[in-house]
Amino acid sequence: MEDRAAEPVVTVGLDGSPESMIAAHWAVGEARMRHVPLRLVHAWVMLPPVEPGVPEEDVQGYWARRIVRDAAKQLREDYPGVVVEEAMVAGDPAEALLAETERSQVLALGSRGIGPVSRFFVGSLAQDVVARADGPTVLVRSRKREGDLPVFGGDGDVVVALRLHQPCEDLLDFAFDAAQRRGSVLRAVHSRTLPRHAYAPWAVDPRAAKELAEEAGEQLRGAVAPWRKKYLTVRVIEDVALESPARAVVRAAESAELLVVGRQRKPAALAPHLGTVVHAAIHHALCPVAVVPHD
Numbered sequence: 001m002e003d004r005a006a007e008p009v010v011t012v013g014l015d016g017s018p019e020s021m022i023a024a025h026w027a028v029g030e031a032r033m034r035h036v037p038l039r040l041v042h043a044w045v046m047l048p049p050v051e052p053g054v055p056e057e058d059v060q061g062y063w064a065r066r067i068v069r070d071a072a073k074q075l076r077e078d079y080p081g082v083v084v085e086e087a088m089v090a091g092d093p094a095e096a097l098l099a100e101t102e103r104s105q106v107l108a109l110g111s112r113g114i115g116p117v118s119r120f121f122v123g124s125l126a127q128d129v130v131a132r133a134d135g136p137t138v139l140v141r142s143r144k145r146e147g148d149l150p151v152f153g154g155d156g157d158v159v160v161a162l163r164l165h166q167p168c169e170d171l172l173d174f175a176f177d178a179a180q181r182r183g184s185v186l187r188a189v190h191s192r193t194l195p196r197h198a199y200a201p202w203a204v205d206p207r208a209a210k211e212l213a214e215e216a217g218e219q220l221r222g223a224v225a226p227w228r229k230k231y232l233t234v235r236v237i238e239d240v241a242l243e244s245p246a247r248a249v250v251r252a253a254e255s256a257e258l259l260v261v262g263r264q265r266k267p268a269a270l271a272p273h274l275g276t277v278v279h280a281a282i283h284h285a286l287c288p289v290a291v292v293p294h295d
Contacts, residue, residue, distance in 0.1 A: 007036065007037070008034075008036050008103060008104070008105045009031070009036050009037045009038065009039040009085065009103060009104055009105070010027050010030045010031040010034060010036055010037075010038055010039065010104060010105055010106045010108065011027075011038075011039040011040075011041055011097075011100045011101075011104040011106070011107045011108070012024045012027040012038065012039070012040055012041070012107075012108040012109070013041055013042075013043075013093070013097050013100075013107065013108070013109050013110075013129075014040055014041065014042045014067050014068060014071055015042065015067070015093070015110075016042075016063075016067045017110060018110075019110030019111060019141065020109070020110040021071060021074075021110070022110055022140060022141065022150050023108045023109055023110035023111075023138075023139075023140040024038075024040065024071055024075060024108070025075075025078075025149060025150050026108055026138070026140040026150070026152055026288060027106070027108040027140075028075060028078075028079050028082055029152070030106055030108065030138075031082065031083075032079075032082065033181040033182070034105055034106075034181070036105060037083040037084065037085050038075070038082055038083065038084050038085065039084075039085040039087060039100070039104070040068050040071055040072055040075075040084060040085065040086050040087065041068075041087045041088075041089060041096065041097065041100055042064060042065075042067050042068045042087075042088055042089070043088075043089040043090075043091055043092065043093040043095075043096035043097065044064045044088075044089075044090065044093070045090070045091060045092055045093075064088065065088055068086045068087070068088060069086065072084045072086050078148075078149060093125055094125055094128045094129055094132075097109075097129050097133075098129060098132055098133055098134075101133045101134050101135040101137070102134070102135075104135060105135070105136070106135070106136050106137075106138055106290075107129070107133060107135065107136070107137045107138070108137075108138045108140055109125075109126050109129065109130075109137065109138070109139055109140070110139075110140055110141070111126065111139045111140060111141045111282070126139060126282075127274065127282075130263070130274065130278075130282065130291045131263070131273065131274050133291075133293065134265075134293060135293070136174055136290050136291065136292045136293075137290070137291050138258075138288050138289065138290045138291075139282050139288065139289045139291070140152075140288045141286075141288070152257065152287075152288060155184075155257070156184070156255050156256045156257035156258075156287065157179075157184055157185045157186065157187045157237075157255070157256050157257065158175060158178050158179040158182065158184045158185070158186050158187070158256065158257060158258045158260065159186075159187045159189055159249070159252050159253050159256040159258070159259045159260065160172065160175035160186065160187070160188050160189065160259075160260040160261075161189050161190075161245070161249040161252075161259070161260070161261045161262070161277055161281070162188055162189065162190045162220065162223060162224075162262075163190070163245070163262070163277075164190055164216075164219050164220065164223055166264065167294065167295055168223070168262055168294055169294065170262075170292055170293070170294040170295070171260065171261075171262040171292045171294050172223070172224070172227045173227070174260060174290065174292045175188075175260040175292075176227045176230065176231040176234055177231070178258055178260065178290070179231070179234045180231050180233060180234050182257060182258075184257055184258075185234075185235045185236070185237060186234050186235070186236050186237070187236075187237045187239055187252060187256070188220060188223075188224050188236060188237070188238050188239065189239045189241070189248060189249060189252045190216055190219075190220045190238075190239070190240055190241075190245075191240070191241040191242070191243055191244065191245040191247075191248035191249070192212070192216055192242065192245065193242070193243065193244060193245075209242055212242060213240050213242060216240045216242075217238060217240045220238045220240060221238055224236055224238060239252060245276070245277050246276050246277050246279070246280035246281075247280070249261065249277055249280065249281055249285075250280055250281065250284045250285055253281070253285040253286065253287055253289075254286060256285075256287045257287060257288075258287060258288050258289075258290060259281055259285050259287055259288070259289045259290065260289075260290045260292060261277055261278050261281045261289065261290070261291055261292070262278075262291075262292050262293070262294050263275070263278055263291050263292070263293050263294070264293070264294060264295070265293050265294065265295055278291055
């Protein structure tokens, strides 16, 4: 039986698709930055045990096992020195991946693009895991390729979306840590829509808009201030927008290396839920999107 108290890892869920391999390439970089092994996981309900004396290719789960084995071989060749763990799980894929978050610092999953359109198409498995995971989950798609390897930016900002009316310590800690590891600027984005009284008959009342922006900016600076002191080397830019939060976050992530959004944990009695900002981010952002649960 595997020791669940084993050292932390970065985990990637594999399903045999090109998208999951792109996520694996991204996860290699994350594992290297965190100095932890990379764990490759494939789950299948019908996975049978390997029987002694039976040729491997005759076992029902042969091709499922090949998914992990071939991926591990390719990653070890592409990234010499990376520590890769291989795991096959007999069980429901979503439940297996959720269990993996117990020891994973990050869980990475691939996201599909729709033809030539540069947008996310997130399957039901990924959405289920993102909505229920107890740790950070990153949905990954490649923006370009260099030779045979995907490239995930490298000089863009880390963008974190903040709501400010609820605790977000886990979200800010993850975002600041990600920016520090990458040597990137952290762009803290907060947006709110204008109240009805801010609209004059002909247009937006500039005084009301200015007052609201100044109030939001002060709250944003206050939320970020303790983390500036903790992560002294991270340069922070506070960005306040007076528009739909979902639209503002997607636009802010256009040139980002990583977008970090929060998902509030819900009591067990309530169904998992993704808010409008998270939903917009995982479907429309062009960069990898980290969804971080917080209280």
